Amino acid sequence: MDRPADDLTARARIRDAAMKLFTERGIEGASIRDIAAEAGVSSGLVRHHFGSKQALREACDRYAKERMLQIGEELVYQGGAAQTDVSAMHPITMPLQTYLVRSMMDGSETATALFLEMVDAGEEFTKTLPTDPSDRRAYAAVLAAMKMGVFVLRDQVSKAIGEDIAGPSGYARLTKAMLDIFTIPVMTPEQAEQLRKYSEEH
């Protein structure tokens, strides 16, 4: 993961460059020539290895999904906090999640499938909650979307707190804040009831 770029095969370097630029500029915004330049190869080699831009994108989708699942298994094996999907809060999954959300927004089936699997796992998790949510499915879906949604606004959150959330210090603050949000109720039941009644009227 942190080996110098020279140690990676050209195919891997192209894939990494594609994920980086797809994340930063969107799928349409990153051209094959840009990706090739980022990887230090010719644009023809991108086509040689992946066939088409769409196929390159799907290869990135599959790789990101596999890495996410793989990291999740490793973390469970290491025994760190089994109940919740810890992989979703591990720093090295941040670029993967950011990419996956970008790809989801542009209609990736692979990334959407991973999201639905996360919702399934989250729905099971709701059974361990102290208070049952009335709509387990919606609760799990919104929670999953919230957790992943944070990463698409990485630059904005970084700007708001004054340091990059990809760095050690910023990521620690991010994690702590997420834990606070998930531990401290944001609203009192009275406030929630007020909002609930209001939303039912409109």
Added chain:
Amino acid sequence: MDRPADDLTARARIRDAAMKLFTERGIEGASIRDIAAEAGVSSGLVRHHFGSKQALREACDRYAKERMLQIGEELVYQGGAAQTDVSAMHPITMPLQTYLVRSMMDGSETATALFLEMVDAGEEFTKTLPTDPSDRRAYAAVLAAMKMGVFVLRDQVSKAIGEDIAGPSGYARLTKAMLDIFTIPVMTPEQAEQLRKYSEEH
């Protein structure tokens, strides 16, 4: 807002079409010709009214931001749940928020400025919480990112719960789930402590 498209001026129709396509396909993914076709005008008219694609985008940013603030003021005036920014949870702001997040991801200063204002307001709000978060700024930033982030995964959340969250029924479930998440602690303090210790080790 729900008047037929014929009642709107061409300029407004172009802006609405641009926001729709920018949201659906990303900034790069939506061409001026696409936008013109969606609005039912020639591509030249888009240029006539807005000058360039970049200027069109900035006009959309300003409009979305103004509408958000305007709706927020109206809701406060109507007296619905004053403490929290209710506009962020009102159905008619959903497309606006979705657009703003898309634009933020592609580096919009206007949209980012609105986000920072939301974080400022949220930071004030933390003072009313029953338990103080240790890092108000990070707490408010992450909470704002979570609330907005849900909307970028609108299609995925809709797929997960089996109905469109833009519809009345789906939106009610979405709202209820968000309220549950903000009311019921997702983790017990023990679980949070376990994760906190784990994340400090890595």
Added chain:
DNA sequence: GTCTTGACTACACGATCGTGTAGTAATTTG
């Protein structure tokens, strides 16, 4: 040795992009 195969580059293609220009129809102004 030759032969084959896969990694890799150079280059040309049609399509589409944002933009520029020229001109026409409609509306407003005096």
Added chain:
DNA sequence: CAAATTACTACACGATCGTGTAGTCAAGAC
């Protein structure tokens, strides 16, 4: 009324897009 401004369209431009084709080069198979 005429004049001027605005709304709007048609069309051509250079650049860049994804893709296709042809060919070079190195490494292993026989």
